[in-house]
Amino acid sequence: MEFPNCQSRSLVMKKLVLIAALAMLLGSLTFTAATASVGDADKPVISVTPYLGHANWDTDLHTDESFIYGGRGALHFLRWLSVEGTYGMSATNNRVETRDVDMTHMGVDLVAELFPSSKFNPYLTAGWAQLNRESEGRETEYLNGWEVGVGAKIRLGGDNASYRALRLEVRDVISKFSEAFPNYGETKDNIITTVGLQFAFGKGSKDSDGDGVRDRSDACAGTPKGAVVNASGCPTDSDSDGVFDGIDQCADTPQGALVDASGCPLDSDRDGVFDGIDQCAGTPRGAIVDASGCPLDSDGDGVFDGIDQCAGTDPNLQVDMKGCPIAVTELEEQLLDTGHITTNNIVFASGSDKLDTSDTKQLDEVGEALSNWPQLRVEIGGHTDSTGRASFNKKLSQKRAQAVLDYLVANFPKIVPVQYTVVGYGEDNPVASNDTAEGRAANRRVEFKVLNTAELKKQIEKRRMLER
Known part of the structure; x- marks a missing residue:
């Protein structure tokens, strides 16, 4: 492309470099960068960048646009600042004299990186450059001057100390014409566009527990994965429940509450x-x-x-288990009115203390009644008729009274054994004549007598209130 004059061409080239710089900066703000918070202080020591590209030489050089290749080597002082040397070569033609021309580009520049920890890292470069123009039959021409450029590094792998990056760059080599040119003293723009692969070498610090704080600064080694840490690398526990933030799935647990492995209260x-x-x-x-x-x-x-x-x-x-008042049964009324319960319907095998378990209805009713009044102390008395020897009858009545207590304790949990005593009276306290069958049947009985009469009076008052 030909421009109307050298001045307009130079102005257009400078505008192109400025537009490219702005585009790089905008790209860095909109690109989804994988910013590394770990090792931001790490930096390369040296780097090398082989490159190739296109050279658009100034029109007044009468030199065709050409392919260029070369390399760069940098010494990194800070994470974002380095000094870099450039050497590039290009074989081209003199458009006027139709002869071969070898162009050599050398430069020493400062390189300032804008986002050195990001995957997409734009940079600016500026420094001193020299172009050597060699052609057959002519002395080498040396063009010195400033150069400025803009570029971007796209991280391909590695960390902040050692990495590989694709490097794109546009550089304006602003050369001052030597005495060999008719327009001696003028400055001209030579635009070099390159793509390269940068290899950076340095020693990065480790982060063994992967908490984002390098080992050399980590005061708490072995932090569990996922835990949030402070600047010293120690896990935080905002609600003090013993489960670190980041692992804790239930934030703001109340102080003192026990939690499970995920930090949620039990x-x-x-x-x-x-x-x-x-x-x-x-x-x-x-x-x-x-x-x-x-x-x-x-x-x-x-x-x-x-x-x-x-x-x-x-x-x-x-009350019952639902908290509702319990109705007083007939047996309970007998207990509270008279202070005892008498029953002739507890059946034993003849001459034995073995209960007839096929007929325990009466005894079960007694058990229910006594369970409702656990405050009472009760004597279980066994009685017989006068048939047989008196000594045998006394022992039998004692065993039968004990069998009754054993049955009640086994079947009614509210009956506490220490509240009960058993006594065998034998034939000593008849309630009817032993001369008749009816009388002997009345004398064969079990009596439940309240011993703590003061407590009985309290229970009688409760019954009256219940009736009201």
């Missing part, structure tokens, strides 16, 4: 108060609890709120 009894804070473990399902995890019992009937289906029950009343 609530073993599912009462809504976390283990470790819960002062009443094993709360029954459905019970309403206070802030410390302890069940509430607003009416004081022994059945927790949330389970209690009869709220407001008088605390003196006997």
Whole structure:
């Protein structure tokens, strides 16, 4: 392409370099860069860049555009700043004299990288350059001057110390014409566009636990993978639950709560108060609890709120498992009215203390009645008629009374053995004549007598309240 004059051509070239620089900067802001937070302080020591490209020589050089190749070597002072030497060669032609021309480009430049830790890293370069123009039959012409350029490195692999990068660059070699040219003293623009592969070499620090802090600065080695760490490489635990941030899936766990491996609070009894804070473990399902995890019992009937289906029950009343008052049975009325229960319907094998387990209805009713009044201390008395020897009858009655207690304890959990005593009276306390069959049947009995009469009076008062 021919330009109207040298001045306009130079101006256009400078504009092209400026546009390219702006494009590189915009690309760095919009490109999804893989920024490495680890090893930002690491840097290469040296790098080499073989390259090839295209040279657009200034029109006043009368030299055809040509292919150029060469290499660059850099010494890196800072992560973002290096000094670089360039040497390139190009074989071309003199358009006027139709002879071969060898162009040599040499330069020493400062290279300033804009995002040295990013995958896409634009840079600016500026320095001193020299073009050697050699042609057959002529002395070598030397053109010196400044050069400026813009480029970008695209990281292909490695880390901040040692890496491989694809390198794209546009450079304006601003040469000052020597005395060999008619327009001596003027500066001309030579645009060199190249693509190269940079190899950088340095020693990077390690990050053995992969937490983003290099070993040399890491105060906490062996950090679990995924944990968030501070600047010293130590894991943070914002809610102090023992599970590090980044691994903790339940942030802001209350202080003192026990958590699982993922940092989520445990609530073993599912009462809504976390283990470790819960002062009443094993709360029954459905019970309403206070802030410390302890069940509430607003009416004081022994059945927790949330389970209690009869709220407001008088605390003196006997209630069932649902918290509702228990109706007083006939046997209970007998117990509370007279202080004892007498039954002739507990069946034993003849002359034996073995219960007839096929007919325990009466004994089961007694067990139910006694279970509702666990505060009472009860004597179980065994009685016989006068048939047989008195000594035998006493021992038999003792064994039968014990058999009754054993049955009650085995089948009614609320009956506590220490609240009960057994006595065998034999034939000593008849309630009817032993001369008749009916009388002897009445004398063969088991009696349940309340021993703590003061407690009995309290229970009688509870019954009256229940009746009301």
